[in-house]
Amino acid sequence: MxxxxxxxxxxxxxxxxxxxxxxxxxxxxxxxxxxxxxxxxxxxxxxxxxxxxxxxxxxxxxxxxxxxxxxxxxxxxxxxxxxxxxxxxxxxxxxxxxxxxxxxxxxxxxxxxxxxxxxxxxxxxxxxxxxxxxxxxxxxxNSLDSWLSAEEIPIPDRSLYRGVEGIRDNADLQIMSSRGCPYTCNFCGNWGIKNLFGSTRVRLKSPENVIKEIKDAKERGKIDTIHFQDDMFGLQEQWLNDFSKMYKAEIENPFYVLLRCDSVTEKLIYTLKDMGCYEVGIGIESGNERIRNEILGKRLKTETILKAAEILKKSGMRFHTFSMFGLPEETLENSFETIDLNIKIQPTVAYTQMFHPYPGTKFFTAETEPHIIGANFDLFSHNFPYTEDTPRIQRLQKLAMMAVEFPSVRPFLQGMIELPLEEGQFEEVAKEFWEKIYHKRLKNKNKHLEN
CATH class of the missing domain: 3.40.50.280 (Cobalamin-binding domain)
Structure with a gap:
């Protein structure tokens, strides 16, 4: 041993x-x-x-x-x-x-x-x-090993964290029903995985094993909600149909999933709601279609995003979006496009972050590294590439969630990002707004689950 x-x-x-x-x-x-x-x-x-x-x-x-x-x-x-x-x-x-x-x-x-x-x-x-x-x-x-097959992937040993100092009891179970993603967007580490291994190879755990894993977790402690962390949930229709029957019969906990907008259909959302799904997350990345597709490699039209949002809202499904600011070739005007698209589709909440060219993405390679790590960018301290527009884009990103939650603020954003405040002062103002929105969202989520 x-x-x-x-x-x-x-x-x-x-x-x-x-x-x-x-x-x-x-x-x-x-x-x-x-x-x-x-x-x-x-x-x-x-x-x-x-x-x-x-x-x-x-x-x-x-x-x-x-x-x-x-x-x-x-x-x-x-x-x-x-x-x-x-x-x-x-x-x-x-x-x-x-x-x-x-x-x-x-x-x-x-x-x-x-x-x-x-x-x-x-x-x-x-x-x-x-x-x-x-x-x-x-x-x-050394040579790279083959991936585990779906059958070889073990049920995670959740006892590893039990009683460990620093880990709080959490009634939200984090779980994955699959490994891998069929897409290789330029901003994702999956791009690097494909270059290393030749493919990304999606492996779906059997519905029986996923149910067994959830039951195992529930036996170890109280579980209220389940968060499926798959890059894209329910990739195969037959798998989802089989899993749906078992989940409704044996689990019943409310759950959350990640989807791509081009996978959203009325049938899929109805199936998920019928199983107990209370919220989905979708990535729109940028409000500018050229940046989203030509630069980021997302392969997702704006009209597809609008259609997905329409289906989600019509069904009554809560959904949130993921967007990035400070993207390659992005101007301040493009950043405003991202806010405007989010305002148009009105998600339950719009999550945003500044772009970071991590190793494993198309934006960080042996060829691009010398241009990325310079006087204005430190890879290991979570800074990001710097352009003339960056200071204002940073400020806009801090206000984005508020602007989507309260669209009446939109006409004032340009003036707000130009305010003569020190960065620390500006961040305090933005943080205060964000905390109010977060607590409102948490209250609405709990109310939604109770109903």
């Missing part, structure tokens, strides 16, 4: 780590979770004595992961340090950093089990598939 300690820099349950924990347990290996800022790393290393510490790393965690690996090596020199997650997969040079023994490329179940098996048997673990590691200052890249 070998032991792995998972270390992450956010206090939330991650299905990928729970899946790895479940997968390695089949060979008798043990796992434990530690949340940065809560448990004590030195004490945990001394008492648990893991063979491997696996760090989950997002791009924002780049510097944190580097420092943690050095700290682990100082406290426990013989412990293997592995990095996994989207960032190491798409930015593998982090594997050259001091204290990093290896990085996982893509899914981690097979690689982690192989390494733990090898350690248990006193064998070399560095020949594992999907592993990159540093040797004499050069990154050695």
């Amino acid at each position: 070998s032991k792995i300690l998972f270390l992450q820099n956010s206090a939330r349950e991650l299905e990928g780590l729970m899946s790895i924990s479940s997968y390695i347990s089949r060979n008798g290996h043990q796992s434990k979770m530690l949340i940065e800022g809560y448990g004590n790393l030195e004490t945990t290393l001394e008492t648990y004595r893991p063979d491997v510490v696996g760090l989950h790393v997002l791009t924002k965690d780049h510097d944190w992961a580097k420092e943690k690996c050095k700290e682990i090596k100082k406290l426990s020199p013989g412990t293997v340090t592995l990095l996994g997650g989207a960032h190491p997969t798409h930015y593998p040079r982090i594997g050259l950093e001091e204290g990093v023994d290896g990085i996982c490329i893509g899914e981690g179940e097979k690689m982690t089990r192989y390494i733990l098996d090898s350690i248990e048997n006193n064998e070399d673990w560095k020949d594992s598939n999907s592993l990159y590691y540093a040797q004499n200052g050069v990154l050695v890249k």
Whole structure:
């Protein structure tokens, strides 16, 4: 038996780590979770004595992961340090950093089990598939392993987070009924996955296994609502029909899903509502069709977005939108188009964020990196590319949710983003409006669920 300690820099349950924990347990290996800022790393290393510490790393965690690996090596020199997650997969040079023994490329179940098996048997673990590691200052890249089939994907080990300091009891169950997405939009890490593996390969878990997974979670604690985190829920009609019957008969909890606008039909929304779906999320990304399709590769016409919104509103289904500001080639005028499209379709809430060219997207490659990381952009601190319009677009993004919620504000936006306020003052004003909208949305959601 070998032991792995998972270390992450956010206090939330991650299905990928729970899946790895479940997968390695089949060979008798043990796992434990530690949340940065809560448990004590030195004490945990001394008492648990893991063979491997696996760090989950997002791009924002780049510097944190580097420092943690050095700290682990100082406290426990013989412990293997592995990095996994989207960032190491798409930015593998982090594997050259001091204290990093290896990085996982893509899914981690097979690689982690192989390494733990090898350690248990006193064998070399560095020949594992999907592993990159540093040797004499050069990154050695082993062959990439095949993905797990739908049947091989285990039921996540939710006990991994039970009783872990920093994790609050949450009555909203986060779950995935599939892995992968058939689309490769330029702004998504799926674009990088296709370039690495040759395809994105969608795998739908069987309806029976998804129901079993939900029941397993409900046995462990109170569940009020279920959030399906699939990139796109219900991709196959027959799968959805089968799952719908089982869900209504055995689960009944209200749930939330993500959809593409071009998948929204009256039949689909009726089926989801009949099952108990209370809200869906749709991505419109930009109000400008050229930017949305030619730059972002979304392949989604504005008329399709309008039609989807019409169907959702007609059905009485709550829905929210996702949009980005500060996109490549976007002007301030284009940013206003994004607000105007959201106002036109009137979602329950309009979520927005500033664009960030993460590794793994078409906007961050070996060719574009020198132009992205410059004096005005720090990849690892969540800044974004800077143009002449950026300061005003940033301000507009902070006001977007308010403008969609209260369209009467729209004529005043231009003047508001020109206000002679320091950024801290402007953010405080925007934050106050946002909090009012958030609490209103939460109140409306609870009222909707009660009905």
